[in-house]
Amino acid sequence: MKKILLLLLITIYSYSLELQKDFLEPQDAFKKEFIQLDDKLIFNLKLGDRIYLYADKLKVLIKTPQKIDITEDLSIPTPVPYEEFIVHFEDQSIEIPFSLLKSKVDSKVYDLEVKFQGCSKDGLCYAPMKESYKLNLDANAKEKNTNITDAQVSNDSELNETDIITNTLKGGNTLFILATFFGFGLLLSFTPCVFPMIPILSSIIVGASQHNKMTATRGFFLSLVYVLSMAFAYTIAGVLAGIFGANLQVALQNPYVLTIFAGIFIALAFSMFGYYKIELPQSLQNRINKSTEGKQKQGVLGIAVMGFLSALIVGPCVAPPLAGALVYIGQTGDAVLGGLALFVLSMGMGIPLLLIGLGAGKFMPKPGGWMDSVSKIFGIVMLAIAIWMLERIINPTIAMYLWSFLLLGTAIYLKIYKHILAQLFTVIVFLFGIVLFIGAISGATNPLLPLEKFTSSKGALIQDDKLNITYIKNINELDLAIKASTKPVMLDFYADWCISCKELEHITFKDPAVIKKLKGFTLLKADVTANNDEDIALQKKYGVVGPPALIFWDTNNQEIKAAKIVGYKNPKDFLEIVNKYF
Structure with missing residues (x-):
């Protein structure tokens, strides 16, 4: 057994060394620069050996004074199919005319952002990247024909918890x-x-x-x-x-x-x-x-x-x-x-x-x-x-019956103890078992709230403020749902076996303040319980290791990566993150 484990560790270590030797560092895989001319701004992106870009991840945005996606207005080379994706293999030189910016929103100062993500043909995918540039069109404020290198580019993008770690x-x-x-x-x-x-x-x-x-x-x-x-x-x-x-x-x-x-x-x-x-x-x-x-x-x-x-x-x-x-x-x-x-x-x-x-x-x-x-x-x-x-x-109702039978059986067993504390505990366990049985008959699904169907005030609150959730099964359904939405979008990766998912469902998403906030979102849910090929592909595309994970898009169909939530968040922490970006 020890020899097998040692061999496994040596194999993993050797494989990791080979990977480290072959793959380029991000700064070598993607060499970036902005060049400001008299009538346009140029963003140059030089790709390293065997590196390619995802076409749908290459975005050019005006961030301020108004958030606008101008990608489709720019001249970008036609991407090509590669495996199951559409990608760019050539270096990018994207010209952003000042006249285009003026036609979108009239201003002297613009905050621009270029987003992109790429991979190596050898199998390594890099984290999504974004580069920002503050453009001042006032002739007295900035010299023209200025080259801005990687070291000078301001990168004020925020990171989510996973990215920070x-x-x-x-x-x-x-x-x-x-x-x-x-x-x-x-x-x-x-x-x-x-x-x-x-x-x-x-x-x-x-x-x-x-x-x-x-x-x-x-x-x-x-x-x-x-x-x-x-x-x-x-x-x-x-x-x-x-x-x-x-x-x-x-x-x-x-x-x-x-x-x-x-x-x-x-x-x-x-x-x-x-x-x-x-x-x-x-x-x-x-x-x-x-x-x-x-x-x-x-x-x-x-x-x-x-x-x-x-x-x-x-x-x-x-x-x-x-x-x-x-x-x-x-x-x-x-x-x-x-x-x-x-x-x-x-x-x-x-x-x-x-x-x-x-x-x-x-x-x-x-x-x-x-x-x-x-x-x-x-x-x-x-x-x-x-x-x-x-x-x-x-089925959650069957689980309620099982909990009820277990508590009732436990109470019957504990009756053999004559100590007053044991008898008191027996009565409590027996009564809770009865309550769970009644809750199961009523159709309740949460053992911690077995009488939720009978509590009129809370029941009415949940009924009145029930969130409208649409289930999606694959990447195609997700893309269509995002494009059809006129509101921000939240995608919830969920699985029946995920305990933290159920905490989100029964605690965070039942909070009145959270419900009120999420009323302004298009809510999507991906049930990855089966962990089939479509589930794996969907999680892989958005860098989800496993549920629970919440992914957000703004009204321009742009993913807000800094808002990504992994693991359970209580209502207060959840609202703190969501309110920061929406």
């Missing part, structure tokens, strides 16, 4: 980058990505303490094995996604895999209820037990496997730091730095899990009869995780 990787000190990503991981540890892993790890520690005395050192060691396996999975999946453009975590979020994994948790639950024991095959146990500490090695192997699978299937989160690292690997081929960044990000996410292991080992009581009860409680938690996973692929 990508640029941090490109231009920072390695230690600073790794420290930054560790901090990102700590922040992500308080998101739904990590929460489901807490009961999984806790149940592992409780199970291990039945066979050996649990100390702080042993609890920390077991947690470390789990977290390292989780980090290793994130790193390998991320590096492969960055280099080959396939997101392994997303690929695993299909009904078959999720159903199998939910079945594993159900099997673990019944094992904790005492119906049977789950162990390695006897032949494998005998081999392991021939070495010293054989039983310990069995436990460590199981924990490592669970940590690895948990990262890929239980917690597939896409947030700006993760997306930024994957975009960086994809653009530069630097799998080493990108992989290290992903690894320390994962370790930061795992810090709460390490603390849980340390604390459990330190404060865990001596083994005894109490552990049977704790095991059964964790069995209930395993069933909850199984339902939580199935929620991604089953």
